[in-house]
Amino acid sequence: MKALAYGSDQNVGRKMGTVSKALELLDYFTKARPLIGLSDIARLADLNKATCFRLLTELSENGFVEQVGTSREYRLGPSVLRLAALREAQVPTRDAAMPVLQSLAQQTGETAHLSLLIADILRPLAHAYSAAHATKVMLEDTETLPFHATSSGLAVLAFQPEAFRNAVLAKPLAQLTSTTLTNPAALRARIAEVRGLGYAESRGGYESDVHSMAVPLFDALGRCSGALAVAALGTRMGEAQRRMIRYALLQAGTEITTLWGGTLPADIATLWRLAA
Amino acid sequence: MKALAYGSDQNVGRKMGTVSKALELLDYFTKARPLIGLSDIARLADLNKATCFRLLTELSENGFVEQVGTSREYRLGPSVLRLAALREAQVPTRDAAMPVLQSLAQQTGETAHLSLLIADILRPLAHAYSAAHATKVMLEDTETLPFHATSSGLAVLAFQPEAFRNAVLAKPLAQLTSTTLTNPAALRARIAEVRGLGYAESRGGYESDVHSMAVPLFDALGRCSGALAVAALGTRMGEAQRRMIRYALLQAGTEITTLWGGTLPADIATLWRLAA
DNA sequence: ACCAACGGTTCAAATAACAAACCGAAAGCC
């Protein structure tokens, strides 16, 4: 199993195959850092420059990265577009969820985002912003959502196999804000609570003034493979607002799970029906 | 440089790194064959089962493929979605072109498609169909566009560096229909002609009753990195129809190149302006 | 003119990939 690595956690001492190393290089491209030079990416990945060069060359030969003319920096290549189109054609995920996500943002007047569990890491896949407020939560550059410190993370974690939860909680858990829960036992309790409620909530656990709520999403294989969340400034999160957002979330969550061909676990279905 | 391999061309005797082998596995997933078992894919890629298994495992650990529950077959994983979203955010390609593509299909009443030059291979990225005729050209399952036998291929080839053209024409060229041009010298003449016209045309070179026209597309780096084409049944391609399609193509081609931040080579810009 | 950092290259040494044979399970097929 791939090392669970997030935050500032340096993934040192890992022992991984060449392919994983190459694929990991792709992960260093982010919205905030779309172009990376050879030396930079070698440093980031903690790889030898020669190794890194060979990997990048091979990625480039296959269109997964490409070099922009000047300064020879690398960026993601066009191959991913083709593969993504193919994946979406077979398992509509982003395209299917996007309209629901947008209407959720509009309906709640807050920022909505959808995350996917990819290779044991929770990553945001799409965002939708509302024009309702001048101040909104932006998360353009978030690359990884820590399981223990976000509502999406908790929502997903609550519906994973026990072994997965254990693996996550066994790793060191970053104290991101003053209110981040980092005690494994307390987190377990928290997760059990999420399971009982059918949705998760986080008050400033990731960023101190952001309050968010999230629901788990289920795919056609019955797995909980993602989460849908609404994030707002803590100051805007009154009781009425929370109730409104929760309601919209449960609706939208049901909708996306259905679009994905998934089915809610029976207990969750009941919980959500009651709350509606 | 990666071997130019298309059609039924078996890519035997190649000497490629582990990473390329792994990435090539991803190419065996198509719309027509979205799920593949271990033994199948090993046969397709002409790899040892153990090797193939290891590669697939590593791809799976990184979310590039995943196994569906029953029968343990593999399919493309969610990682590609994330990367594609990132790529589109930085270099809007498919999303930017899609509306133009659709309006081109609607405007011409025929099938329009956009292809991208990925790692020396021309691959269709998106299609748009028109509802105007009951019979239309379908190309859902086309995986690779042979340069010598399609209008898109000729359009792209005409604007590549000489070395690239040579590499393509040096390979054996498949005789796909009775009218497919396979003589390198004749093809060179054809390509020169395309250069002089600013667009390419193919009458039944790929499928015997399909007539298509294509224009090259240029990206922000000044490369010709794709083609835009309209394909119709040969029987519908009268002179008036050809003129209409050509006009719409030049318009749409200009538009997409502009959206991509590219600039037309001066001679082409002039040609297209004159034709409009 | 210097120096540092860049992208890229080289080559011996270390490591990871390879092929073949094997395993238990499931699916035909008599």
Place this chain on the structure above:
DNA sequence: GGCTTTCGGTTTGTTATTTGAACCGTTGGT
């Protein structure tokens, strides 16, 4: 039921690939 084939997956010794450190030639800053 029993025989055979094929499946996904594993193991092993051999082999070929990957790796890391040092080394180029350039570029850009001071």
